[in-house]
Amino acid sequence: RDEKNQSIIVSGESGAGKTVSAKYAMRFFATVGGSASETNIEAKVLASSPIMEAIGNAKTTRNDNSSRFGKYIQIGFDKRYHIIGANMRTYLLEKSRVVFQAEDERNYHIFYQLCASASLPEFKDLGLTCAEDFFYTSQGGDTSIDGVDDADDLEKTRHAFTLLGVKESHQMTIFRIIAAILHLGNLEIQGERDGDACSVSSEDEHLNNFCSLLGVEHSQMQHWLCHRKLVTTAETYVKNMSVQQVVNARNALAKHIYARLFGWIVEHINKALHTTVKQHSFIGVLDIYGFETFEVNSFEQFCINYANEKLQQQFNSHVFKLEQEEYMKEGIPWTLIDFYDNQPCIDLIEAKLGILDLLDEECKVPKGTDQNWAQKLYDRHAGSQHFQKPRMSNTSFIVLHFADKVEYQSEGFLEKNRDTVYEEQINILKASKYQMVADLFQDENDAAPATSMGKGTSKISVRSARPVIKAANKEHKKTVGHQFRNSLHLLMETLNATTPHYVRCIKPNDEKLPFKFDPKRAVQQLRACGVLETIRISAAGFPSRWSYHDFFNRYRVLMKKRDLSKNDKKQICQTLLEDLIKDPDKFQFGRTKIFFRAGQVAYLEKLRADKFRAATIMIQKTVRGWLQKVKYQRLRQAAVVIQRYTRGHLARRLAEHLRRTRAAIIFQKQYRMLRILRAFQRVRNATITIQAFARGMFVRRIYHKV
Numbered sequence: 001r002d003e004k005n006q007s008i009i010v011s012g013e014s015g016a017g018k019t020v021s022a023k024y025a026m027r028f029f030a031t032v033g034g035s036a037s038e039t040n041i042e043a044k045v046l047a048s049s050p051i052m053e054a055i056g057n058a059k060t061t062r063n064d065n066s067s068r069f070g071k072y073i074q075i076g077f078d079k080r081y082h083i084i085g086a087n088m089r090t091y092l093l094e095k096s097r098v099v100f101q102a103e104d105e106r107n108y109h110i111f112y113q114l115c116a117s118a119s120l121p122e123f124k125d126l127g128l129t130c131a132e133d134f135f136y137t138s139q140g141g142d143t144s145i146d147g148v149d150d151a152d153d154l155e156k157t158r159h160a161f162t163l164l165g166v167k168e169s170h171q172m173t174i175f176r177i178i179a180a181i182l183h184l185g186n187l188e189i190q191g192e193r194d195g196d197a198c199s200v201s202s203e204d205e206h207l208n209n210f211c212s213l214l215g216v217e218h219s220q221m222q223h224w225l226c227h228r229k230l231v232t233t234a235e236t237y238v239k240n241m242s243v244q245q246v247v248n249a250r251n252a253l254a255k256h257i258y259a260r261l262f263g264w265i266v267e268h269i270n271k272a273l274h275t276t277v278k279q280h281s282f283i284g285v286l287d288i289y290g291f292e293t294f295e296v297n298s299f300e301q302f303c304i305n306y307a308n309e310k311l312q313q314q315f316n317s318h319v320f321k322l323e324q325e326e327y328m329k330e331g332i333p334w335t336l337i338d339f340y341d342n343q344p345c346i347d348l349i350e351a352k353l354g355i356l357d358l359l360d361e362e363c364k365v366p367k368g369t370d371q372n373w374a375q376k377l378y379d380r381h382a383g384s385q386h387f388q389k390p391r392m393s394n395t396s397f398i399v400l401h402f403a404d405k406v407e408y409q410s411e412g413f414l415e416k417n418r419d420t421v422y423e424e425q426i427n428i429l430k431a432s433k434y435q436m437v438a439d440l441f442q443d444e445n446d447a448a449p450a451t452s453m454g455k456g457t458s459k460i461s462v463r464s465a466r467p468v469i470k471a472a473n474k475e476h477k478k479t480v481g482h483q484f485r486n487s488l489h490l491l492m493e494t495l496n497a498t499t500p501h502y503v504r505c506i507k508p509n510d511e512k513l514p515f516k517f518d519p520k521r522a523v524q525q526l527r528a529c530g531v532l533e534t535i536r537i538s539a540a541g542f543p544s545r546w547s548y549h550d551f552f553n554r555y556r557v558l559m560k561k562r563d564l565s566k567n568d569k570k571q572i573c574q575t576l577l578e579d580l581i582k583d584p585d586k587f588q589f590g591r592t593k594i595f596f597r598a599g600q601v602a603y604l605e606k607l608r609a610d611k612f613r614a615a616t617i618m619i620q621k622t623v624r625g626w627l628q629k630v631k632y633q634r635l636r637q638a639a640v641v642i643q644r645y646t647r648g649h650l651a652r653r654l655a656e657h658l659r660r661t662r663a664a665i666i667f668q669k670q671y672r673m674l675r676i677l678r679a680f681q682r683v684r685n686a687t688i689t690i691q692a693f694a695r696g697m698f699v700r701r702i703y704h705k706v
Helices: 018-032 041-056 109-116 121-126 150-163 168-185 205-214 218-224 243-273 299-330 343-350 355-364 370-381 413-418 423-430 435-440 480-496 519-528 531-540 548-558 569-580 600-705
Strands: 006-012 070-077 083-091 189-191 198-200 227-231 236-240 281-287 396-400 405-409 499-505 544-547 587-589 593-596
Touching (some): 006 299, 006 480, 041 083, 041 109, 083 480, 109 168, 168 205, 168 243, 189 243, 205 218, 243 435, 299 480, 299 499, 299 593, 343 355, 355 413, 544 548, 544 600, 569 587, 593 600
Antiparallel strands (some): 070 281, 396 405
């Protein structure tokens, strides 16, 4: 109606139902906005969900199907509001899950789906067995999820790949890469006596499978898994790595391979959903990770909670700040409502010399450590109301988020923020004999173009989900935190350029149990995400507003003819509302807009609909009468013609009958006359004969007498 782009922001804690809610929203749009052509684009939009869940969702202690990445899907529409295409942006895949899972958690679903289907003929060459046999899928303990059939889910994933146009050969390469990651995690690293060097046996079955599946040179990979190249201004030399360094390098390689594969899949989904048709408008659906707090919180939880702080700020800005500022600007009588403003917490994270800034600085220091970074945080932010230092730790810090107080362990922050992979290992993968594998690791520019938000654009630029490979040019490489901060700013720009709608998902309990409701937890979540303040401002405020021009154009059908002749539209609108809504507290006249209490626009819409309905009935009645009159005239004219032809036919039949009757009478008359004539002639002849014989007899008698 308003010809504006829309966004649906689904938020809530981990396990509250955000992904399912977003899925239902997309299913609704696909149903009501079915494409006018035969491209089946709405089915492709829905097909992206099982794929993204397989490669981006995992079981956690709080949610059996937790999204470990964020995504923003823009569904494009043409002028007739048919779906013409879609585009997906992804945010911060939790790569560490590929190599580590906490107790009672799982890796990404796709690993278990593939292991559950290992007995299929097409997967025989992958060298897979059950998930319990692989280090990367067994660290959490139980590898199954109640009520989930991983083998059946893989069939759904493969069907979705096919629907999106991913060739069978590419699908098999995807599964080869996933299997290779599992084999990489099972490498047996043998330490040397001095502890400064180690090796991987050339007979290692998992190394052979890894190299075979990725099509890379066996001896080269065996060597560079345990060595690294150091480049100085004077020379280049090769250095042995310790067992722990090799384990870290192996894990970094596994994470990097999976992240590249994830980016490739997202890129191909976007290609399948891309359209060349001009886009008129779009509806965006944001499904991003919920607020998280675990026993051990690391870099991933920090970024996730930072993203939730930004979304909460966007919500506050839209619902509270902008709302109340507009009341003041328009001169509406208003008492300010207090609300929790999380801007200081965001400044703590992203401002100059904030947590992320100090983290990037420490990453640039050659011998920077997590402990040094934590100490800098204590020194810099000790006085902040949103930052605390734990009493019993010198390596962790506490941030007071809008939803909860979270303690983060600084260990691993620098490594995850740098996201470093050794170039020698990447060069081996670039030389793979499989083209798709080699293409995954080609160098890319890290920068992404800004998203085009102009109306009528059809192509949406996507921030690449792939990290940069080259480690040699470190000063030009952006850290993960820097990239994530930029992508969040881009997301906020997109959301602020649309009309946002909020879906707040509330988690009923923390035990993942059905039909159990914990009222205290529900109230805590409602209070944390600002729903209670939203209810207050909605009850006290004016949630609906129209400019005088737009109000006049929409509700002019309710106005009297004499009012329409006036030039002052503002006065016309005031006269109309005072006539239709008797309670003056239900609306307020601002300088440029009219503000309405909740429910008043719905009342006006009902009056407008009733007016249109009455006019429609009148038009229908007149048109139906005219149609019936035309139909009657056509029928009457047709009846006259039919009657004319029928009467002519009957007259002709009568004339024919009369002719035949007259001919029959004449025939009968002639026949009767002939028959009587013949009878008369027979009688006459007989009489004459009798008379002749009688006269002869009398004459003979007389003669004899004589």
